[in-house]
Amino acid sequence: MDGSVSGAPQTPLRTVDVARATGYSLQQVRDLERLGVIPPAARSSNGYRCYAPIHLRALRAYRGLAGAVGPVEARQVLAELRTRTVAEAASAINEAHVRLARERAEALRAQRALEAIGAEADRAGPAHQGEHPGEGVDEGEGDWMTITELAGALGVRPSALRFWEQEGLVAPERVTSLRARRYGLPAIRAARIVVALRSAGYGVPAVRETMASLHRLDGLDEARDVLSRRLDQIAVRTVALLQAGPDLAGVVTSAHEPEAL
Missing domain, CATH: 1.10.1660.10 (Multidrug-efflux Transporter Regulator; Chain: A; Domain 2)
Structure with a gap:
């Protein structure tokens, strides 16, 4: 659950809110944004980062994927998922399952x-x-x-x-x-x-x-x-990948729904 209500306006999340919700440190959240693991945060009028539920979803997806394939590959995959078609993104995730089975x-x-x-x-x-x-x-x-x-x-x-x-x-x-x-x-x-x-x-x-x-x-x-x-x-590692499944799916579908950001 990302805490959002369908159709209701979403309150922007601060960096500290995201860190508390995901278990990452403030610096890790910023670093993972810089590395492209999560989408760029919007900025408020005073320059502070404003995050949304999709950022929580992406960070949870990264945690599970990193446990399955390692942090380096997980960073690469998460950064690419948002730029791929749904079919290409699904194939990339499926490849992780295939590799573990192999x-x-x-x-x-x-x-x-x-x-x-x-x-x-x-x-x-x-x-x-x-x-x-x-x-x-x-x-x-x-x-x-x-x-x-x-x-x-x-x-x-x-x-x-x-x-x-x-x-x-x-x-x-x-x-x-x-x-x-x-x-x-x-x-x-x-x-x-x-x-x-x-x-x-x-x-x-x-x-x-x-x-x-x-x-x-x-x-x-x-x-x-x-x-x-x-x-x-x-x-x-297989269980970690399975647990990340819903969040990975959310990352992929949200990439084709810009209004979700």
Whole structure:
């Protein structure tokens, strides 16, 4: 609710009113206006800012969107929503939902890959654990993938896979005479886990240590915890985006109703 009554004149809101209603500081409200997150405020005859319910709506929308996609991207999206058509704005918001769904799907694939590695280690027995982690059938994958195919499946650039290879995180299991990389199931599984760990904010040294320890029980447990926390974080971000939905819709529709300002 933005406190307005349909058809009734709206009392201008002061900066302090907006700050109190949204939980932002006075300076944050001014900064977010300067960055284009909220529309420019009208000015009174004495030069003071005069805000309206649309500014409250935009700030609430920004808070939820920032929780879902990060503050930098949220600022960019909110600044652009008012200049786009309704269809373009709706598509931009929908893309955030799609990205979160994609991140969750990839984290779940990484979980399955990790469990497959653990199962293979159990079948191999203590004497052979870690020799060929992850061999076997991985549902949904072929026998081999090229670097382009694997990069596309993971949503990363081929250069990222080359970098991970240099860092000892993921290695192709075959390089043809033309130096074309081919990744088998163990490498595909490892790559999925690397993507999830990197997305969770782990640096290359920490990822390297985790990948090297996957044949150990404690290594598997640590990776399981990381992936579980990753899924929890995605769930929190998804809820934040859902909560921002009505306010985001209000920002979009108000952009085509100048009288609302």
